[in-house]
Amino acid sequence: MDYEHALGADADVVKRIFPDGVARLWGSTPTQQTGNAKAVALRDRKVGDEVLFYAQNTFIARARILGLLHNRDLAAAVWGVDEETQSTWEHIMALGDVVEFQVSAQPILTALAMTPPLRSLTLVRAAERRRHLRLLDEQVPATAKRPSGEGGTATSARTMGRGELLRALGTLEADVPGERRTHHGSLTLLWAIGRLVSGEDRLASADVYRSQLEPMLEEFSAPGVSVSLEYPFRHLSGSGLWDVVATEWRRPDPLSSAAFVESGAQAGLRREAARLLQQPLARAEAIGLLCTTYFENVDQEALLERVGLGGYAHATGAGEGDGERDGRDVPTRPNGRRQVTSSRPDRDQRLVNRVKLLHQHRCQVCGLRLETRFGHYSEAAHIKGLGSPHDGPDTLSNLLCLCPNHHVQFDTLAIFIDEHWNVRRSKDGQAVGPLRRLPEHAIDEQNVEYHRALCGGSRYSAARN
Numbered sequence: 001m002d003y004e005h006a007l008g009a010d011a012d013v014v015k016r017i018f019p020d021g022v023a024r025l026w027g028s029t030p031t032q033q034t035g036n037a038k039a040v041a042l043r044d045r046k047v048g049d050e051v052l053f054y055a056q057n058t059f060i061a062r063a064r065i066l067g068l069l070h071n072r073d074l075a076a077a078v079w080g081v082d083e084e085t086q087s088t089w090e091h092i093m094a095l096g097d098v099v100e101f102q103v104s105a106q107p108i109l110t111a112l113a114m115t116p117p118l119r120s121l122t123l124v125r126a127a128e129r130r131r132h133l134r135l136l137d138e139q140v141p142a143t144a145k146r147p148s149g150e151g152g153t154a155t156s157a158r159t160m161g162r163g164e165l166l167r168a169l170g171t172l173e174a175d176v177p178g179e180r181r182t183h184h185g186s187l188t189l190l191w192a193i194g195r196l197v198s199g200e201d202r203l204a205s206a207d208v209y210r211s212q213l214e215p216m217l218e219e220f221s222a223p224g225v226s227v228s229l230e231y232p233f234r235h236l237s238g239s240g241l242w243d244v245v246a247t248e249w250r251r252p253d254p255l256s257s258a259a260f261v262e263s264g265a266q267a268g269l270r271r272e273a274a275r276l277l278q279q280p281l282a283r284a285e286a287i288g289l290l291c292t293t294y295f296e297n298v299d300q301e302a303l304l305e306r307v308g309l310g311g312y313a314h315a316t317g318a319g320e321g322d323g324e325r326d327g328r329d330v331p332t333r334p335n336g337r338r339q340v341t342s343s344r345p346d347r348d349q350r351l352v353n354r355v356k357l358l359h360q361h362r363c364q365v366c367g368l369r370l371e372t373r374f375g376h377y378s379e380a381a382h383i384k385g386l387g388s389p390h391d392g393p394d395t396l397s398n399l400l401c402l403c404p405n406h407h408v409q410f411d412t413l414a415i416f417i418d419e420h421w422n423v424r425r426s427k428d429g430q431a432v433g434p435l436r437r438l439p440e441h442a443i444d445e446q447n448v449e450y451h452r453a454l455c456g457g458s459r460y461s462a463a464r465n
Contacts, residue, residue, distance in 0.1 A: 006077035010069050013445065017066045017094050024063070024098060026051070027075050027089025028121050029082075041123040042091055044429075046457065047419050047449065048166060048285065051093065057116050059103045064163030067094035068419045097163030160240075160272040162282050168240045169289050184217055184231045186294040187307075189241065191216060192269050193286060194308030196277055197389065203245060203268035206233070216306055220298055232267045241273045280389075284453035287312050288413075292426065292456030315411045315451055317387025347394050352380040355399045355441065363403035364436040365415070365423050370403055379407040384447040397444040416455035417448050426455040 003023075007014055014023055031038045047068060053061040072090040081088045109116050112124060169189070173181050191213050196202065204212075209232050217227040236242035244267045269277065276282045287309060291300050301313040311317045361376035362369045370377045381400045384392030392398055402410060409415045415432060418424050423432040437443065 003074060003077050006071070006074040008071065008073060010071050010074065013067055013069070014094065016446075017096075024095045025074075025078065026053075026063075026093050026095055027079060028091040029085075029087045029089055030091060036120070037122045038120040041121040044123055045093070047452075048163075050163070050167065051095065054105060054118050057105050059101070059105050059108070061098060061100045063095040063099070064097040064161070064166075065093050066096045068092070069094065097161040160270075160276065162276060162285065164240070165273060165276050165282065166285060166289060169286055170293060172239060172294070182221060182225050183294045184221070184227070185236050185239070186290050187217060187220060187303075188213060188231050188236060189269075190287070190290055190303070190309065191307045193277055193283065196269070196274060197283075198308050201268070202271070202274040203243065203266040204232075205264070205266050209233075209267070219306070220295075220303055233265065236267075241270055243268060243270050281450055281453060284312070284450055288454050288456035296427075311387065311389040312454060313413075315385050315390070315413060315454060316382065317385035317390040317392075347382075347386060351394065351396050351399060354396060355380050355401045358438060358441050359401035359436070362401065362436070363406055364400050365402060365406040365410075365432060367436060368403045377404075378402065379404055381407045381410050383444070384450050385411075390450070392447060392450075395444070397442050398447050400443075410451075413451075413455045416452045416457040418452065418457060419449075424457065426457060429457075 004011065015021075018024070028038070028042065031042070033039050045065065045068065047065050049065045051063050051065060052059050053063075069092040070090060071092055072088060075088040075090040075092060079089050105116060105118075109118070114122070169186075172185050172189075173183070192202070195204070206229060209229055213232065214227055214229075221227060232242075233244055237244050244265055268274075277286060287304070291304070295303060301310075304310050304313045356378050359378070360369065361378035363378065378401050381402045382392055382394070383398050383400060384390050386392055386394055400410070406415065414426055415423055416426055417435055421435045421437065423435050424430060425432060
């Protein structure tokens with residue numbers, strides 16, 4: 001990497017994102033204003049977001065944010081410094097899943113109520129992306145190419161990356177009117193991910209769907225919504241994530257899922273999607289995205305348990321208890337059942353005591369130092385849970401010092417830490433405040449990214465020009 005000398009503290013992050021030594025970066029100059037479009041975009045952009053590149057009223061490429069850096073030295077080394085303003089493009093995005101094309105921006109900007117030409121970084125919210133930027137997806141040619149070094153075409157199964165995976169998951173029902181959305185497709189995908197986790201084959205027959213999936217669709221569907229095999233055997237086929245394989249029937253009828261079933265067809269995740277979902281971070285991102293996008297008003301804990309992904313309902317995972325809470329009542333679920341574990345992974349009490357001592361029992365989220373009769377009280381929270389399926393490390397860099405309230409919220413995925421070390425609410429992304437950090441307590445960014453993925457914080461949430 002020619003610019004290694006300028007990476008500074010960002011060296012490890014950049015090398016992890018681009019292990020081949022070829023970095024794809026894009027930068028923006030700072031702004032002194034706080035409420036303009038550029039300031040909002042710089043403040044609210046997130047890892048996992050899509051970026052659209054615009055020039056002369058044309059969208060010319062799109063990419064996925066893999067990392068965010070604020071590095072003036074690196075920007076100056078790569079792009080130089082403006083002689084007049086002495087500014088450089090120091091707000092840097094590390095990019096992946098880059099696809100080049102040329103599509104007229106006018107219809108899309110009109111739909112988004114934006115007046116061309118665009119002159120600065122602009123953020124588009126998730127709801128607007130799902131409503132209007134599908135127009136872009138429809139216009140991008142199937143032969144759109146990736147730049148040299150990224151291999152293949154945008155539609156090739158061999159080149160699906162995490163960006164394409166998240167984009168497809170986040171826009172499953174973009175073309176379906178709100179009143180007709182059943183979320184059967186998103187539930188089918190969660191169930192398919194559960195099959196992968198349990199080691200089952202990615203493809204399943206109609207009998208398996210009838211016996212295993214249909215009862216779940218009935219359980220979690222709104223009253224009066226009919227359940228059928230339309231999604232696994234027809235509707236999901238156009239998502240780019242799904243395969244339907246007919247072994248005996250040569251000419252499938254696109255209007256009849258019954259014909260697929262009669263042919264002895266099998267359906268399931270595309271091989272490349274299944275391969276990506278075997279990766280812990282991509283799987284956490286996918287589960288967090290599906291839950292936060294499609295199941296806001298559903299008992300997500302019950303849903304994840306039902307599809308075989310119960311460990312993903314909490315940051316702690318299955319089998320991990322917190323020493324501070326041992327012996328207390330386990331919260332009762334709405335259906336009257338209790339979630340009970342008989343064992344938990346070993347945790348080093350010395351590390352627990354160490355993180356509390358470093359922060360003097362002060363919560364890293366709210367700053368509260370809870371006083372007791374004989375001293376102060378705080379709790380140590382693992383960022384990436386020790387329990388299965390997370391299997392996080394029991395290290396100081398994987399611990400936070402929290403008050404009881406924020407410990408519960410962190411473990412139940414109600415709050416997350418964004419890439420700028422701000423604590424945000426998972427429900428709406430609203431900022432709670434900056435995470436309190438100390439130089440002597442280094443925190444592992446990869447564990448923070450994993451927890452953020454579980455919360456849906458790295459979901460496909462915006463597009464930028």
